[in-house]
Amino acid sequence: MxxxxxxxxxxxxxxxxxxxxxxxxxxxxxxxxxxxxxxxHGPGKVPMTFNVNGKTYKASLEPRVTLLDALRDSLDITGAKRVCDKAECGACTVLLDDKPVYACSMLAIEGQGKKITTVEALMENGKLHPIQQAFVDNDASQCGFCTPGFVVACKAMLDKHPDPTPDDLLHELSGNICRCGTYAGIRGAIAQAARKGA
Incomplete structure (x- = not known):
């Protein structure tokens, strides 16, 4: 052997x-x-600090938590809505350093050190923002699930294009869907807000 x-x-x-x-x-x-x-980062919860609507928030979250979950479940800021949870409808749109993003497809940890703006920040001293008022005046919401995302996306668009063309509307709002089909009201709201210099 x-x-x-x-x-x-x-x-x-x-x-x-x-x-x-x-x-x-x-x-x-x-x-x-x-x-x-x-x-x-992780596993487990890690401390995070956010600047949301001009206020500082601290939370202890797992790195896998989305910005939408952090806003709604941990910070109790519920304007952004969970509808598709697949970055397809735009109902969860928030502004990140003044640019629209889907909060459902972004990790909360990526939002640290950035300015996060939700629909709640648009109203000041009990007065609706001109875009919000235009949505009311033009009956631009039906069920309301898409409205916060549309309002935030419209604000970003009007900040970028104060007098938007039809092509601007198609391009800038292509990520937002209204399943009720109130697009005519939304277009009317945008036109009214643009006239008022929103």
Missing amino acids: EERSGVSRRDFLKISTIAAAVPVVSGPKMVLAAGEQVPV
Whole structure:
């Protein structure tokens, strides 16, 4: 019988298992991504700070929590609506540094250090923002689920295009859907708000 040299299969598997577990147990809190060292957050909750509607909020959340869930469930800011939860309808639209984003498809942790604006911030001193008033005046909402997202997206559009063309409307609001079909009222609301310099 020949003598085998080296490591047995059983010993090899034991050593491999231990070697594979070491990075998990004592792994670095930094990873290389796109050529840069970036911090790893989690598992478990991590402290986060948000600037929402001009106020500072602190929360302890898991890194996997979306901005929509953080706003609605942790910060009790419920204007942005969960409708499709797939970044297809726009009901959850908020402004991130004055640019519209779907809160359902963005991680809350990405919102740190940025200015987050929701529909609640548009009303000042009990007075509706001109876009909100235009939605009321033009009967631009039916069930109301899409309205907060449309209002926020319209504000972003009118800030960018004070006198929007039909092409501007198609492009800037293409991510917002009204399943009730009140698009004529929405167009009327935008025209009224633009005339009033919203």
